[in-house]
Amino acid sequence: MHKTIGKLAATDPAARAPDGTLDLPHRLRRNRRADWTRRLVRETTLTVDDLIWPIFLIDGEKRREPVPSMPGVERFSIDEAARAVTEAAALGVPAIALFPFTDPDLRDPDGSEALNDQNLVCRALRLLKREVPEIGLITDVALDPYTSHGHDGLLDGERILNDATVATLVRQALTQAEAGADVIAPSDMMDGRVGAIRSALDDAGKADVQIMSYAAKYASAFYGPFRDAIGTKKALVGDKKTYQMDPANGDEAEREAELDVAEGADMLMVKPGMPYLDVLRRLKDRFRMPTYAYQVSGEYAMITAAGQNGWLDHDAAMMESLVCFKRAGADGVLTYFAVEAARRLKQP
Numbered sequence: 001m002h003k004t005i006g007k008l009a010a011t012d013p014a015a016r017a018p019d020g021t022l023d024l025p026h027r028l029r030r031n032r033r034a035d036w037t038r039r040l041v042r043e044t045t046l047t048v049d050d051l052i053w054p055i056f057l058i059d060g061e062k063r064r065e066p067v068p069s070m071p072g073v074e075r076f077s078i079d080e081a082a083r084a085v086t087e088a089a090a091l092g093v094p095a096i097a098l099f100p101f102t103d104p105d106l107r108d109p110d111g112s113e114a115l116n117d118q119n120l121v122c123r124a125l126r127l128l129k130r131e132v133p134e135i136g137l138i139t140d141v142a143l144d145p146y147t148s149h150g151h152d153g154l155l156d157g158e159r160i161l162n163d164a165t166v167a168t169l170v171r172q173a174l175t176q177a178e179a180g181a182d183v184i185a186p187s188d189m190m191d192g193r194v195g196a197i198r199s200a201l202d203d204a205g206k207a208d209v210q211i212m213s214y215a216a217k218y219a220s221a222f223y224g225p226f227r228d229a230i231g232t233k234k235a236l237v238g239d240k241k242t243y244q245m246d247p248a249n250g251d252e253a254e255r256e257a258e259l260d261v262a263e264g265a266d267m268l269m270v271k272p273g274m275p276y277l278d279v280l281r282r283l284k285d286r287f288r289m290p291t292y293a294y295q296v297s298g299e300y301a302m303i304t305a306a307g308q309n310g311w312l313d314h315d316a317a318m319m320e321s322l323v324c325f326k327r328a329g330a331d332g333v334l335t336y337f338a339v340e341a342a343r344r345l346k347q348p
């Protein structure tokens, strides 16, 4: 019998046997002593079903163009995208998210290319729906790939116009749904856009199209490489702090999510990922919604660059980061590592 049950054994001198053995009733290391028991007590698992792969699109044919600040990530012309997405689907990745690099000549202050049903995203949607029907297609709703000033909304001088932007986003969402988007993902952070998009989709006979809301999207420095990838970094005038959230705020994330749930969001997202795991946990616990984390471009760049320098073990850091999203409450992760991670998960 342990003399010390209920006490802190190690601080009780009586608990120490003459040979120095601690008289411990609880030894948490017992469950960790071999691989089989570690597997048996594991609380969360990452599977390929948890992975959403964001990809970048460019115009042209047979083109794959590296993104310098995201080593290993390429922009695809849509024929190449079909090839890459076919491979992702074969690995079991359930969904992809599409982001266009728009020709600067097609960008204007109103982002009108967003409403063109022949734009890069719409053409990719139609091709991918035909060639890879088994994968889910998620599209980003926001104007930044299409505006000459790089903002997600319409500007009046330096002011982002909320309600006028929402009207345009609704039309962008309908254009994407018409072209074959399965999930509309508004990333713009305008107030009221989820409700407006939901009712417009329903009125258009698109009640089956889901909405994944970027409910808590922060004004983050970690989006830098993404803005390189879609070519908005040089264009962007000022910053996005009047619509994206202050990284210092957590309660406000709950209010953002609460409104999006009330407006009809099917899924919630927190973005960025790793520095915001507390926000993820709060939203999951409070709303019990399907909740996703976006491991953004800057997070990808950090892990990849440190791996390339030999400063950390790339694959181990990648897999650890992904399982930690699950532990923090994510139902899935948007990650540029999706295909690499899926390949690793396939290994015996």
Ligand SMILES: NCc1[nH]cc(CCC(=O)O)c1CC(=O)O
Pocket (backbone or CB within 6 Å): 140, 141, 142, 143, 144, 152, 187, 188, 222, 223, 224, 225, 226, 227, 240, 295, 296, 297, 298
């Ligand atoms: N609406 C734009 C958008 N959608 C996804 C990302 C960032 C994704 C990433 O960094 O990987 C951004 C960038 C931004 O808000 O400036």
Ligand SMILES: [Mg+2]
Pocket (backbone or CB within 6 Å): 189, 190, 191, 192, 215, 256, 259, 260
């Ligand atoms: Mg909101």
